[in-house]
Amino acid sequence: xxxxxxxxxxxxxxxxARVALGRAGNGLPTAAHLQFxxxxxxxxxxxxxxxxxxxxxxxxxxxGHDPLFVRSACPDRRTYLLRPDLGRRLAEPDxxxxxxxxxxxxxxxxxxxxxxTAIDRHAAPLVAALDLPDAPIVIAEQGxxxxxxDIGEALGAxxxxxxxxxxxxxxxxxxxxxxxxxQPRRGRTDAERNCISNIRPEGLPIAQAAxxxxxxxxxxxxxxxxGVALKDEQPLPAPRTPLRLxxxx
Amino acid sequence: xALADVPLARxxxxxxxxxxxxxVTRLILDGHDEAAFAPIASLTIGELRNWLLAAEPAAxxxxxxxxxxxxxxxxxxxxxxxxxxxxxxKCRVVTRFRDTIGLPGRLSVxxxxxxxxxxxxxxxxxxxxxxxxxxxxxxxxxxxxxxSLESTHxxxxxxxxxxxxxxxxxxxxxxxxxxxxxxxxxxxxxVDLVFQSIGGTEAANRSFGVDLALLxxxxxxxxxxxxxxxxxxxxxxxxxxxxxxxxxxxxxxTIEARAYAVARAFSPLLVNSVxxxxxxxxxxxxxxxxxxGLEDHFCGKLLGLPMGVDVCYTNHAExxxxxxxxxxxxxxxxxxxxxMGVPGADDVMLSYQSTSFHDALYLRGALGLRPAPxxxxxxxxxxxxxxxxxxxxxxxxxxIGLG
Numbered sequence: 001x002x003x004x005x006x007x008x009x010x011x012x013x014x015x016x017a018r019v020a021l022g023r024a025g026n027g028l029p030t031a032a033h034l035q036f037x038x039x040x041x042x043x044x045x046x047x048x049x050x051x052x053x054x055x056x057x058x059x060x061x062x063x064g065h066d067p068l069f070v071r072s073a074c075p076d077r078r079t080y081l082l083r084p085d086l087g088r089r090l091a092e093p094d095x096x097x098x099x100x101x102x103x104x105x106x107x108x109x110x111x112x113x114x115x116x117t118a119i120d121r122h123a124a125p126l127v128a129a130l131d132l133p134d135a136p137i138v139i140a141e142q143g144x145x146x147x148x149x150d151i152g153e154a155l156g157a158x159x160x161x162x163x164x165x166x167x168x169x170x171x172x173x174x175x176x177x178x179x180x181x182x183q184p185r186r187g188r189t190d191a192e193r194n195c196i197s198n199i200r201p202e203g204l205p206i207a208q209a210a211x212x213x214x215x216x217x218x219x220x221x222x223x224x225x226x227g228v229a230l231k232d233e234q235p236l237p238a239p240r241t242p243l244r245l246x247x248x249x
Numbered sequence: 250x251a252l253a254d255v256p257l258a259r260x261x262x263x264x265x266x267x268x269x270x271x272x273v274t275r276l277i278l279d280g281h282d283e284a285a286f287a288p289i290a291s292l293t294i295g296e297l298r299n300w301l302l303a304a305e306p307a308a309x310x311x312x313x314x315x316x317x318x319x320x321x322x323x324x325x326x327x328x329x330x331x332x333x334x335x336x337x338x339k340c341r342v343v344t345r346f347r348d349t350i351g352l353p354g355r356l357s358v359x360x361x362x363x364x365x366x367x368x369x370x371x372x373x374x375x376x377x378x379x380x381x382x383x384x385x386x387x388x389x390x391x392x393x394x395x396x397s398l399e400s401t402h403x404x405x406x407x408x409x410x411x412x413x414x415x416x417x418x419x420x421x422x423x424x425x426x427x428x429x430x431x432x433x434x435x436x437x438x439x440v441d442l443v444f445q446s447i448g449g450t451e452a453a454n455r456s457f458g459v460d461l462a463l464l465x466x467x468x469x470x471x472x473x474x475x476x477x478x479x480x481x482x483x484x485x486x487x488x489x490x491x492x493x494x495x496x497x498x499x500x501x502x503t504i505e506a507r508a509y510a511v512a513r514a515f516s517p518l519l520v521n522s523v524x525x526x527x528x529x530x531x532x533x534x535x536x537x538x539x540x541x542g543l544e545d546h547f548c549g550k551l552l553g554l555p556m557g558v559d560v561c562y563t564n565h566a567e568x569x570x571x572x573x574x575x576x577x578x579x580x581x582x583x584x585x586x587x588x589m590g591v592p593g594a595d596d597v598m599l600s601y602q603s604t605s606f607h608d609a610l611y612l613r614g615a616l617g618l619r620p621a622p623x624x625x626x627x628x629x630x631x632x633x634x635x636x637x638x639x640x641x642x643x644x645x646x647x648x649i650g651l652g
Contacts, residue, residue, distance in 0.1 A: 018593020
């Protein structure tokens with residue numbers, strides 16, 4: 001029976017969840033309690049962090065891109081958190097900048113969303129892995145996913161892929177999501193998009209995320225749509241651990 | 250006219266969402282029991298508050314079928330937190346499946362063993378961790394990372410096997426969409442509780458992909474399995490209708506109370522308001538989450554539901570563990586039916602903070618509350634409760650596929 005957990009602590013090797021924390025009376029032992037507080041502080045920092053736009057611009061230029069920069073209609077982070085509607089709209093003065101670009105097949109929008117940390121860490125590497133030299137890139141500050149619709153419409157883009165920082169969890173403050181929308185127009189719903197989520201080294205690694213997006217782009221161009229009509233029909237990878245319980249359906 | 254002066258009868262005459270176009274309004278008004286309403290029929294909202302604070306538990310139970318969600322929401326708006334606690338504490342709602350939920354002096358816990366990729370061993374490890382800390386008597390319920398039929402069937406089979414191997418007097422649930430669960434039932438999967446998120450308008454329910462007929466179909470399918478008495482598990486939360494633009498201009502708390510009318514039509518085992526999950530656009534900070542959690546619990550209990558609350562927050566809300574401790578303690582005093590138990594309060598799949606197994610132990614300890622009686626006896630039989638690193642022999646991890 002080698003490998004069978006003999007003590008409570010052994011459960012930790014099966015899950016990233018906070019199992020086997022021990023007990024101090026009914027409470028958490030001090031170390032676990034303080035680790036939680038530190039993780040919460042890191043997640044809060046990620047929510048309130050400001051996107052490092054110059055660093056991102058430099059990284060994208062090094063990849064041969066010439067990114068544009070826009071803001072949403074949210075003047076600050078507090079407004080962003082309380083007014084999702086404003087985060088979906090372009091700041092009017094920034095709309096003109098987008099008209100200088102020839103209407104592309106695909107535009108990439110890189111957006112801080114709820115975690116600038118995710119964009120700081122993973123956006124440029126994902127762009128590099130995607131290798132889409134012809135796609136114009138727009139960096140957007142204080143943006144929600146649907147800001148991509150406004151940007152895509154202003155660009156006259158046939159499709160838009162929004163790379164956005166996802167809501168930070170305690171264990172992952174830097175998770176990046178990609179939302180793909182065919183014919184972006186203001187008022188599109190989430191049912192009209194396809195999403196790739198949890199992109200980070202410990203989640204869905206960059207290379208796999210890039211491969212998945214390339215597959216979706218191909219399927220989108222064939223079907224000329226995104227959303228519920230475009231099912232992700234790639235074969236699923238095998239489960240990481242074999243099923244030990246009951247029969248497999 | 251001030252809210253406190255509005256006569257209750259006016260809520261019957263003037264629905265906040267039109268009767269003709271909304272099946273939830275029709276459910277509320279067509280099911281209204283005049284005889285049960287009689288004791289409060291002449292009161293205003295302000296007078297109802299006085300009546301509730303003075304009423305005996307039996308009188309509160311007797312008025313359930315005569316009071317509407319809009320009246321309950323209305324009176325909650327002029328109540329302080331202590332009023333919401335005091336009245337809810339007098340409401341007793343008992344439901345049964347393999348154990349008995351909601352008895353006086355008891356606090357149950359939903360064991361929530363979520364995993365980012367639905368990994369069977371990862372889930373099993375969190376289940377065992379929770380059982381060792383006395384959680385799981387309300388339900389062992391997974392939020393699946395993917396809502397596919399195959400994955401849901403696999404998780405149902407896995408949870409059922411864990412429950413069987415350890416002979417736990419509790420019930421299991423995979424919180425997939427009701428249509429997925431229906432298809433699992435057709436395929437012969439071991440379904441205990443049928444789950445669905447619901448809202449307080451027909452349009453809100455449509456945004457969840459359900460209507461009353463579909464819920465009735467699911468309820469009938471669960472009944473056909475003959476596994477338990479109360480068969481449904483519903484989740485709700487203020488703001489869901491607003492976020493789907495399905496609120497008809499009505500405030501989010503009134504719409505939330507209307508969702509409880511949907512729930513009670515199907516005699517659920519458990520109803521859970523996921524109060525802090527929706528985010529700061531709807532409930533901005535700890536103070537708002539606290540108020541909303543107590544409102545939801547009060548409204549649900551007064552309408553006769555086995556109300557639990559997911560005492561929780563997201564990282565973009567202005568809230569922290571201190572806010573959760575305060576709300577959890579208030580809900581314990583208010584007699585909350587169940588709370589969530591998540592390893593270390595950190596849900597690694599849904600990326601939010603809920604209450605931990607430890608939090609539930611704290612609440613039971615501080616208020617002298619105990620688990621459901623059948624589950625409590627099982628904990629004793631299995632030798633669970635000692636603060637020891639060693640695992641009780643009867644809970645060998647090998648039995649549930651760990652190793």
